[in-house]
Amino acid sequence: xxxxxxxxxxxxxxxxxxxxxxxxxxxxxxxxxxxxxxxxxxxxxxxxxxxxxxxxxxxxxxxxxxxxxxxxxxxxxxxxxxxxxxxxxxxxxxxxxxxxxxxxxxxxxxxxxxxxxxxxxxxxxxxxxxxxxxxxxxxxxxxxxxxxxxxxxxxxxxxxxxxxxxxxxxxxxxxxxxxxxxxxxxxxxxxxxxxxxxxxxxxxxxxxxxxxxxxxxxxxxxxxxxxxxxxxxxxxxxxxxxxxxxxxxxxxxxxxxxxxxxxxxxxxxx
Numbered sequence: 001x002x003x004x005x006x007x008x009x010x011x012x013x014x015x016x017x018x019x020x021x022x023x024x025x026x027x028x029x030x031x032x033x034x035x036x037x038x039x040x041x042x043x044x045x046x047x048x049x050x051x052x053x054x055x056x057x058x059x060x061x062x063x064x065x066x067x068x069x070x071x072x073x074x075x076x077x078x079x080x081x082x083x084x085x086x087x088x089x090x091x092x093x094x095x096x097x098x099x100x101x102x103x104x105x106x107x108x109x110x111x112x113x114x115x116x117x118x119x120x121x122x123x124x125x126x127x128x129x130x131x132x133x134x135x136x137x138x139x140x141x142x143x144x145x146x147x148x149x150x151x152x153x154x155x156x157x158x159x160x161x162x163x164x165x166x167x168x169x170x171x172x173x174x175x176x177x178x179x180x181x182x183x184x185x186x187x188x189x190x191x192x193x194x195x196x197x198x199x200x201x202x203x204x205x206x207x208x209x210x211x212x213x214x215x216x217x218x219x220x221x222x223x224x225x226x227x228x229x230x231x232x233x234x235x236x237x238x239x240x241x242x243x244x245x246x247x248x249x250x251x252x253x254x255x256x257x258x259x260x261x262x263x264x265x266x267x268x269x270x
Contacts, residue, residue: 061196
């Protein structure tokens, strides 16, 4: 029998809402929405040396979810609302899926600072009900959104920084590379807006899938760190996951790319 899904390892890619940027940032200037986005990015770059638009102006265009059992084995990776990738349906599928699988623990890397706020705001924008996530009648420490409620959400960045006590310079890319995994390859987050504008949705979703895989392997090592998974078992699960990726590589281009850059962790104890 399949092992019930206990964890959702997820990642999100998003882009600016041009009409919202034009209406809020440049009200009364009669700017074309696409031009408003270009102008806002230029202003951000000049001020912050980064043109990444705040999540409050963004909509989801890709969400990938890795379904992981209580035995920490990866069952599948799915991309929501493929191939239409409609933002409102992506948001609905994420929250309905979380309920359907009996509210599995969400696993992210810096998801508390970006991915989840964006998905919560998408639910607000599109009129979705998510009472189980907000749990307004519960005690604050029992609510899934509570920062320290790791039964509902494991943010691996917060784990590695003691809930923001330090800064994790290098991000998911560094954490994955410590384990020999690819990390960032041909695509990085700041490139997504231009890729979307160019109609490269398939590549965006491949990038999202690869980020989920990196997050999954970092999650596995975190379970070793916490004493929930023996190192030997982790290595066995990784080998099994590689075999699964090889079996799926003909169907999913992201897996082929990931395997091309695959590296094994150098075990200093051997």
